[in-house]
Amino acid sequence: MIERITALLLSSGLILRGGFDFDRGEDAPAKAVLLVGHGGADYWPHFQEWQARNVGVADPLDAWSLIVIDRVADAVGARAVYPSDRPYLPFQQWAMRAEGLKPSPLGVLMHPEFGLWHAYRGALLFDRALVLGELSKARHLCDECREKPCLTGCPVGAFDVDGYDVGACRGHVLGEGVVCRRQGCIARNACPFDAYRYPAEVQALHMDALLAG
Ligand code: B12
Ligand code: SF4
Ligand code: SF4
Structure with a gap:
């Protein structure tokens, strides 16, 4: 399934940003989560191309992300949620668990490869465990x-x-x-x-x- 999601995201410049199974008994919105985002701005030309065809759409980056990630969610039987959904979901806490990241002094999480230049555009929630395996500890550049x-x-x-x-x-x-x-x-x-x-x-x-x- 990971390969399938990766392939589905390819034409958007977005990438899978890791995931994990929630702990048994934890107050969580699902059994497992996979994060979707970007390292650097590879998504930008794909987003711009969409925007040129959809002039005047409010919150265009959110709107584009929703179209891309909802489609992936439908294809793999997941529910998509987004960083700007209210009440805010703890995206950074999820990212710390998914990728072993720590915050920089700025609050933005520091990534061993992308530095401060990465973000999350959505998450796929699953009502089944995914058993993704152990996470290796990320180097904290700060x-x-x-x-x-x-x-x-x-x-x-x-x-x-x-x-x-x-x-x-x-x-x-x-x-x-x-x-x-x-x-x-x-x-x-x-x-x-x-x-x-x-x-x-x-x-x-x-x-x-x-x-x-
Ligand atoms: C509200 C919000 C803001 C507010 C207020 C932040 C604050 N201090 O309260 C404002 C609008 C100011 C803001 C600004 C920025 N934000 Co902001 N923001 C959010 C949002 C939507 C909700 C935060 C929240 O309350 N979450 C709910 C709690 C329960 O979740 P949490 O994981 O426990 O939250 C953690 C953060 O709140 C973090 N935190 C605390 N203080 C600060 C300060 C900053 C600057 C950041 C980034 C995080 C942060 O600590 C919490 C514990 O881990 C999140 C998305 C999300 N859903 O989390 C993005 C998010 C945290 N923001 C993000 C980013 C990148 C920024 C900016 C750097 C860039 C931008 N978007 O313009 C700027 C920073 C300012 C700048 N000078 O450039 C990214 C961080 C990605 C990463 N690599 O870590 C997120 C995850 C959005 C995303 N799409 O990826 N943000
Ligand atoms: S955008 Fe950054 S440098 Fe500019 S005022 Fe805000 S925190 Fe300071
Ligand atoms: S690597 Fe240094 S400059 Fe960059 S965020 Fe971390 S502490 Fe700040």
């Missing part, structure tokens, strides 16, 4: 990073060791923060593990979503 430039990059100090000041960030991005608005978060872009960094136009779309939320 442990190897002495300077931690992500913590000093924000012009308004929205990120520090205590967390993320959403109000300060939004205020700057809506006001003087032209660089953040057009090229993405300066703090995130300061991370040296940037082989999969999203192009500026992709970062700008995510920033628009942040401002709208």
Whole structure:
């Protein structure tokens, strides 16, 4: 089934991002979950091609993700859920269990290959166990990073060791923060593990979503 899902996702640029069986007796929405997302911005040309044919659709990235991932869910007998579904589902906690990731000081999970440049577009919930096997521990790149430039990059100090000041960030991005608005978060872009960094136009779309939320 994993091969089937991988093949079904191929034409979207999205990939499977691991999964796990929920523990017996755990308060969980299903018996097992597989996460769908992207490392880097491989999905971008596929999404853009769809968007050109669907001008004016609200929340276009969410709308596109729903079409792609619902189709996969139907094909494999799963139920699809999404990061923006309310109440919010614990996508990052699931990702930590699915891929053995840990958070960066920015809150974004750090991936050993993709760095900070990855995200989740949906999840497939199964009413049966999948028995996926043991997870090997992922290398946590932040442990190897002495300077931690992500913590000093924000012009308004929205990120520090205590967390993320959403109000300060939004205020700057809506006001003087032209660089953040057009090229993405300066703090995130300061991370040296940037082989999969999203192009500026992709970062700008995510920033628009942040401002709208
Ligand atoms: C609400 C939300 C926001 C809010 C507020 C965040 C906050 N501090 O409360 C806003 C709109 C500000 C936001 C911003 C961003 N977000 Co956001 N956000 C969410 C959302 C929809 C819900 C979070 C939640 O409450 N979950 C419910 C709880 C129960 O789940 P959880 O797994 O336990 O939640 C964890 C997070 O809340 C995390 N956390 C705590 N503080 C912060 C701060 C930041 C910046 C992040 C990323 C996470 C984080 O700790 C919790 C415990 O593990 C999630 C999707 C989701 N469903 O989780 C995305 C999500 C966490 N966001 C994500 C991202 C990438 C971002 C941004 C970096 C980029 C963007 N989308 O523009 C920005 C960061 C700001 C910037 N300067 O660029 C990704 C993280 C992916 C990853 N690689 O880890 C997620 C998973 C969405 C996705 N599609 O993949 N976000
Ligand atoms: S700059 Fe260093 S500490 Fe910050 S996210 Fe990147 S690797 Fe982690
Ligand atoms: S988007 Fe700009 S203001 Fe917000 S945290 Fe990143 S660098 Fe700071």
